[in-house]
Amino acid sequence: MRAMVYRGPYKVRVEEKDIPKIEHPNDAIVRVSLAAICGSDLHLYHGLMPDTRVGMTFGHEFIGTVHEVGPSVRNLQAGDRVMVPFNIFCGSCYFCARGLYSNCHNVNPNATAVGGIYGYSHTCGGYDGGQSEFVRVPFADVGPSVIPEWLSDEDAVLLTDACPTGYFGAQLGDIAEGDTVVVFGAGPVGLFAAKSSWLMGAGRVIVVDHLEYRLAKARSFAQAETYNFAEYDDIVVHLKRVTDYLGADVVIDAVGAEADGNLLQHVTAAKFKLQGGSPVALNWAIDSVRKGGTVSVVGAYGPVFSAVKFGDAMNKGLTLRMNQCPVKRQWPRLLEHVRNGYLKPAEIVTHRFPLQHIAEGYHVFSAKLDGCIKPLVVPDASKA
Amino acid sequence: MPYTADKHQRRESSEELRDRIPGWGADLDPKDRPAVPRERTDLETGAHWDFPDRQPEKWPRERSVEHQFLPPVFGTSTPPRGVSGALRKYAYKYSEGRAAHWLILLAADRVDACGSHLRSFLTAHPDNPVTETGVLSEYTHHGISSRFGKKRADLSHLWLDPLIVAGPWLLAGWLAAAKLKKLRQRRTS
Numbered sequence: 001m002r003a004m005v006y007r008g009p010y011k012v013r014v015e016e017k018d019i020p021k022i023e024h025p026n027d028a029i030v031r032v033s034l035a036a037i038c039g040s041d042l043h044l045y046h047g048l049m050p051d052t053r054v055g056m057t058f059g060h061e062f063i064g065t066v067h068e069v070g071p072s073v074r075n076l077q078a079g080d081r082v083m084v085p086f087n088i089f090c091g092s093c094y095f096c097a098r099g100l101y102s103n104c105h106n107v108n109p110n111a112t113a114v115g116g117i118y119g120y121s122h123t124c125g126g127y128d129g130g131q132s133e134f135v136r137v138p139f140a141d142v143g144p145s146v147i148p149e150w151l152s153d154e155d156a157v158l159l160t161d162a163c164p165t166g167y168f169g170a171q172l173g174d175i176a177e178g179d180t181v182v183v184f185g186a187g188p189v190g191l192f193a194a195k196s197s198w199l200m201g202a203g204r205v206i207v208v209d210h211l212e213y214r215l216a217k218a219r220s221f222a223q224a225e226t227y228n229f230a231e232y233d234d235i236v237v238h239l240k241r242v243t244d245y246l247g248a249d250v251v252i253d254a255v256g257a258e259a260d261g262n263l264l265q266h267v268t269a270a271k272f273k274l275q276g277g278s279p280v281a282l283n284w285a286i287d288s289v290r291k292g293g294t295v296s297v298v299g300a301y302g303p304v305f306s307a308v309k310f311g312d313a314m315n316k317g318l319t320l321r322m323n324q325c326p327v328k329r330q331w332p333r334l335l336e337h338v339r340n341g342y343l344k345p346a347e348i349v350t351h352r353f354p355l356q357h358i359a360e361g362y363h364v365f366s367a368k369l370d371g372c373i374k375p376l377v378v379p380d381a382s383k384a
Numbered sequence: 385m386p387y388t389a390d391k392h393q394r395r396e397s398s399e400e401l402r403d404r405i406p407g408w409g410a411d412l413d414p415k416d417r418p419a420v421p422r423e424r425t426d427l428e429t430g431a432h433w434d435f436p437d438r439q440p441e442k443w444p445r446e447r448s449v450e451h452q453f454l455p456p457v458f459g460t461s462t463p464p465r466g467v468s469g470a471l472r473k474y475a476y477k478y479s480e481g482r483a484a485h486w487l488i489l490l491a492a493d494r495v496d497a498c499g500s501h502l503r504s505f506l507t508a509h510p511d512n513p514v515t516e517t518g519v520l521s522e523y524t525h526h527g528i529s530s531r532f533g534k535k536r537a538d539l540s541h542l543w544l545d546p547l548i549v550a551g552p553w554l555l556a557g558w559l560a561a562a563k564l565k566k567l568r569q570r571r572t573s
Contacts, residue, residue: 008497091431342407
């Protein structure tokens with residue numbers, strides 16, 4: 001089969017690999033019909049995540065058709081059209097039994113601080129991902145779900161990470177009716193977080209980024225008020241000014257490890273890997289939220305230390321909430337929202353790359369060229 | 385607004401927002417939010433085991449010392465190999481709480497990348513930095529017009545990217561050329 005393969009920082013290519021095999025009785029092998037490149041894939045691509053090995057296949061957002069199932073699989077059969085959450089989880093450990101699927105304890109030998117994620121380095125378990133023609137899906141009775149017939153492939157693939165993560169980020173904010181919510185980052189997760197904030201009853205939703213085309217999308221897709229931080233000497237002061245000098249009730253960090261806006265932070269973290277991530281957005285969140293407010297973090301950071309302004313968070317009495325999204329827990333409600341037309345995930349898709357052109361896909365997404373917001377990867381070139 | 389006990393001034397009422405934004409307030413009640421409360425024990429996961437069957441361990445699988453035992457299911461992509469593999473195995477002697485663990489793993493990643501590039505030149509499919517970086521998409525996807533005149537904050541460090549991507553290749557080329565030159569000088573003398 002053909003699969004995307006990491007060749008070192010900023011380099012990927014397509015190689016022939018063996019089709020994955022059933023390695024556990026509850027495994028399934030899924031033939032991938034559509035995958036996506038996630039903003040967090042760029043942290044791997046840029047060499048920021050420790051234990052990212054040459055030869056690994058990335059991709060934790062994908063859907064496909066069941067090709068083969070292991071002997072203990074009861075809920076799926078060959079031919080089923082399935083969407084697969086980015087979390088790999090057993091469904092039975094202490095954490096899964098409490099709904100914390102993203103914190104599963106039975107799927108990641110390499111680290112206890114994070115669960116299992118497809119194609120996301122050995123730090124997240126060493127599983128190959130779905131930017132390929134086939135992928136091994138562990139715990140087939142627990143993770144994947146059959147896609148409802150009415151749901152399009154593009155909507156379904158966005159329900160495997162970006163859309164539920166944004167929706168989860170808004171929930172972590174504990175938004176109350178009329179709250180002012182600021183979202184840092186107008187990428188896919190930020191757009192869904194902003195849109196979801198209205199569903200929670202926000203009175204005002206503000207999105208901050210430095211890419212004008214993404215801010216335009218935040219206005220049209222998420223009906224948000226927007227600010228380009230590059231236009232302000234100090235975006236925190238500006239946010240205070242527009243929130244009656246109290247600060248926002250809730251701030252969502254949907255940027256993560258490669259945040260721009262402070263040259264020193266960005267270069268030391270994203271370029272020279274001296275921090276686990278550039279905490280610019282997180283520090284702005286801490287500074288721009290009101291005292292006693294909530295900061296929700298769904299942007300991804302590496303496991304190495306970052307220079308976070310923790311003292312301000314303490315002095316302001318903030319609630320800091322964060323986690324990788326337990327995707328499957330969000331699906332029943334999200335499917336209602338999609339069916340009712342409240343959320344239209346596929347509207348953020350801007351590019352479709354055939355698998356053989358995936359290196360261009362990574363570069364275009366990474367360099368933010370051509371108005372790229374969400375690139376999809378199509379294994380069957382005739383459908384790209 | 386003076387610093388009184390009032391909340392933010394609302395720009396739009398809830399009714400206005402409900403009219404303007406489809407779905408506004410659909411999850412206003414926390415009971416409708418699937419992530420609330422954070423921990424729930426009433427969810428059906430599909431698991432039909434108390435503890436999963438164990439996947440065969442085909443090579444000594446590196447694992448965090450913070451685990452009591454090897455978890456039953458794990459990824460089998462890219463087993464550790466060579467110098468980078470030895471570094472990785474060494475890194476796993478340290479817990480996740482130690483900087484040494486992560487910094488050695490990052491160092492192993494760089495050794496892995498260098499070694500893999502060198503090994504690729506002995507194969508029929510050598511690394512090609514032009515195709516593998518996707519840099520040609522700069523021409524096909526408006527590299528210049530996407531960046532300039534757009535108030536992008538990342539322009540301030542744009543110059544670093546070619547150095548980070550091409551720098552190691554140029555350095556390796558220069559070192560190889562210098563070595564060759566030295567060898568030639570030795571032969572001629």
